[in-house]
Amino acid sequence: MSNPRSVMLTEEQIEAQSEVPTEEQSVVPTEEQIEAQSEVPTEEQSVVPTEEQIEAQSEVPTEEQSVVLTEEQIEAQSKVFNDPIHGHIKLHPLLVKFIDTPQFQRLRNIKQLGGNYFVYPGASHNRFEHCIGTCHLAGELVKLLKRKQSGLNIEDKDVLCVQIAGLCHDLGHGPFSHMFDLKFLPSFPDVRKWTVSYCIKISQHEKGSEDMLRYMINDNNLQEEAETKYGLRISPDKTAPGKDFQFITEMIKGPSGNDKTYKGRDVDKHFLYEIISNERNKVDVDKWDYLARDCHHLGLKNSFDHIRFMHHLKVLEVDGVRQICVRDKEASNLYELFHIRSKLHLSAYQHRTKISVETMICDAMKLANNHIKYCGRDGTEYTIAQCVNEPSAFIKLTDHVFHEILHSKIDCNAMRDAKKILERIQKRNLYQCMGTKKLTGTSDEVNIIIYFANNKYYFFHKFRKNLIKSHRCHTFEPPNDGAVDKLIVFSE
Template sequence: MKKNYSDIIDPIHDFIRVYDHELSIIDNPIFQRLRRIRQLSGAHLTYPAAQHTRFEHSLGVMHIASQAGNALNEKEILKSDDIEILRLSGLLHDIGHGPFSHLFEEIIQERKISHEDFGKEIILKSEIGDILSKNGYDKKLVTKIAFGDSKFQYLNEIVSGALSADMMDYLLRDGYFTGAEHAKIDHKRITQSLDVHKKKLALERSALYSFESMMHSRYQMFKAVYFHKTVRAAEVMLLEALRLSDDEYGFTTFNLDEFVNLTDEYVLSTLISSKSTKLRRARQFAQDYQDRKLLKCVFERILTSQTNLKKTRTDELRTEISKKSKVQENEIFVDSSVTPSIPLAPSKNESKSIILISNENGKSSANVMPISKIPVVSAISGFMNILRIYTHDKNRKKVEIAAKSILGDLK
């Protein structure tokens, strides 16, 4: 009997099983493009092995979503058809990412759009959607679950949220390829302990410690990797290069056919090979990024406020530091890095509670536990908010003195 699947060897999950209809999506050029978008944009300049991409992460999310689906199927909550829709939604959840992953998100956010918007359009209006329809799947439902919009909240939460396959894969994968020891999580225990209560994803109380550990791992990875000062130095340079060149190349205004050609190396090589005199600074930033001639961090402060500094405030700080240091404004970079300490729910609201299921004497009961009542998680809840000032090495001392003078008492 001819088998209808292939097994892909993966360093995180050992083997990822992919069925023929999924393989027809994976082999499509639009999906293959994810091989050329690094998961962690500029982190490889600090952690050299962090060369992994959105491609293998997407396969991993499909795999963990499938494990979660199978666990719920054994509890007679999901049917096998639901699991297949869940797998496809996990596979396609990152299909709309632009070059340099979340870094590109910082650029397009200024136009009030996100990679989810591009992802929806790709699934609904490209060959990807045609393949889904041809194989008998509802592309609208896959899109809704992939981006947290379906009426089945528990399915949305398996793909994205505080108990999501997305987070479990990226923590394991990013920890493995950066070498960071913070990302050890018991994802199998969590997926096997999933349940559903009133159409919301729940967790067996016995797995609460694994959930706490995962939240702490995520927090530590932001401190050690995602918001590492040298990682952000590289990303600040890329952001500046993209902003300076956007009018010329329209990176953020491409139509769908043009957007699916954007990859890390395409954008970088386009900037570096540009002959335009208008793009001299953008070209230099791109070249310095490639050569790892990075900006220097001269001031760092972890803020206790819950929101990032508005652009007007960062612009004001840049002006103040420029005047005091007598260094040109365009040589000073104010970076405000912010993330909620607990992952957002698919609705994009902060996760405030978790539903715990207890099984005693053959009876099952549910309890909604506020995050504030979970000691380890409560201690890190809120926002991680880091303000940094960067400049070129030649200006280091002047800008450092000015920044400390102006920002010394900032809380």
Template sequence: MRAVAEISDPIHGYFYLSSVEKDIVDSPLFQRLRRIRQLASAYLTYPSAQHTRFEHSLGAMHLAGYAGNVLKDKEYVSSDDVQMLRLAALLHDIGHGPFSHLFEEVLEVKSNITHEDIGRMIIRKSAISDILAKHGYRADEISDLAFGQSSRMFLNEIISGGLSVDLMDYLQRDAYFTGAHYGRIDAERIISSLEVYDGRLAIDRAALNSFESLLIARYQMFKAVYFHKTVRAAEVMLLKAMMLADGHLHLSESYKRVEDYMRLTDDMTLANLLMLKVDVNNNNDKDDSNIKELRLAKRLAEDYRDRRLFKSVFESILQASSRLINRLTDARYLKDRCDEIAGIAGVDPDMVYIDSAKAPSIPRAPGKEEPRDLILVGKEPFRVKRIELKDIPLISSILGYMNMIRVYTIEEHREKVAKAALSVFGSEAESWYERIAV
């Protein structure tokens, strides 16, 4: 691979682009990622978190090349495999919509589709496919590798999972731009230790401590940044606004034409929400409930823009034994609890929001299955050892899911809704009201 361009990056220093990579990066489809923030709304809490999917994709590409070269030196892969890994990592986020995972929630509810489905479509059926073909690469092979469908499992694991370059880049990048210290990891130590055994990615047993630190860092970043109550407050507002306005703006149908999807960026989507026409006299649809939804969507967008965010009045970091665990994803149950809390508090149900968040403590493997073991490679007589994650003390302490539920409302209703939420959820959580009472 001949370098034709150089990138200066605050996380990884200087690294290069090959000719095929440069052509992809210069394409409008990839340049669009400059306008999609990596952490959606986190910049309203962490002012410097303005980084985007664009630089994360470049960073993941660089680390994929590093990992590929380590495996090439150990004679597991070829030079062509290394370039394919770099291309897959470069394109693994190409299908993300505005506000990243928030928009994906809209897609999943309304269209039952994911950003990975859209990414496959873009790689295979857009100008990206033409660029790859021009340089001698097959779009279907790159797409399969980018989204965990390569026949060689260990290559998939480099792109996604507990040893992935995706994870190692975003932890360091998110920590750097938010100012949080939890995401500091020794990625070079882990990558340099990579091995392949029985078709799976493995590490040298001497790097086990670094692997433990990687997963603990991810866990801490979820608690401190990704699930931060104010970050989630902004995201709840934006998600609600997009859901309410979807029928009018057709957001969840935009993926059907690449040209339409290209126009969906963070700022453009927020602008569309802010420009919603909510006057009955100027709207072709005279349905009062629809007008009410659009008015609420526009108000939420305005409050989001001006950082008038919801207040968290009730919070629970749920244990595995909690009776609420299995209801976190039950939309009907959560809607009923919202109405119940609003009724007790005597407020408009539209002013009460329940946010439930659930994330696996250990990143999912490429096939989305729950990881259960780690392959360690070392010197004789114990050259290879499969170790269950539950048998690694630090990791066993975080196995399972991070489960969180919060109740939000506007400033003027804080105390009433806090008391109502406490009466509904009982002793399952700690509420804002209890904390200030102390």
């Protein structure tokens, strides 16, 4: 069977078909037609809405009348952020509403690595960009699972809740990040409401994140926006919280209640709780972002490929429970995740100069605690430590407390001593490390202890099987069981 002959138009034919209409063919409207089309409506023709119509159009839709935006409308209202780690990030318009609040903007003034900025000049990044990066990775992962495994029944509301949790998971960080909740707050047990059992719980800034999220929603009327436009139930009421609000806070701080069970989503969707803060194996998007971001700003190489790792994840049923699992061929990449984390702890997070600087800042804040105060919304004044009990005061507490103490006009012995400590930091006259000594360890959990001249011992972190498992700080008496690996002595 022969192929049909193709018909090629000549240049003349093409030109003929694309000709501009001739003078005879063109239709020029008359002056009467132009005037008729441009006439202004007469008083009888003009329609002026009545007061009732204006009021009806401006009414807030009820729950039954709520209008959920279409995908096209959401796409049009989304915003693009240029991130140095993940490139161009497009965020949902509701996420932008959360970002454009005083509670979230506060994170611009909280250093991600605290005292490391005094050691690594590039470590100037803040919690603000880390939270946006975590939100992005959380969205990418949950959307990937939704596309690959439709049987998981992941809804758009689930995706948005996971992204909000990633965005708001660090709202509760205080000045200099972990220095505040791991070093400063333990000195004030009477106001440390974030901690249940401090010797067991590593960090409770997550509890502060829940408090700040509740304050953010109420203070910026985000509940109405989320419910009417996107169908999210994020009522922050403590006695009867919205189901989606409960889901978001559980992803940030874990299950609530004495039974320690998740209530925000049914058991078939409990794998979603492993995305932001994975209590099962500690592999989560929060870690992916801060490892990549910290390496970038510290000038260290990141050997973990989170993009490749993400594409090899799948939800499987293990022992009757749905879990996020990874392909066996990604074992070496997974090893790199914990290897680079261990490297960062040794090179940066536990750097002895960083420890010295943070200890000095902490000592200054303790001395100034009763003199530097912040007003809550009711006019009550709160000390630095008491701010954790009142979000409207805590929102004012950032790394700026360093200069508030340094330039304070309050004249008393405690403030003078606090200023002297901070002036020493500026002149690089730091607490000096006098040396380290290896001791005999009798346990697979080996502790590092840092000793300062004020005869206090700081339980700083522990090793388990040569990999750093957790990070703590607590004042306590020297242990008698010999489970000490290293003694670092500092002198003021």
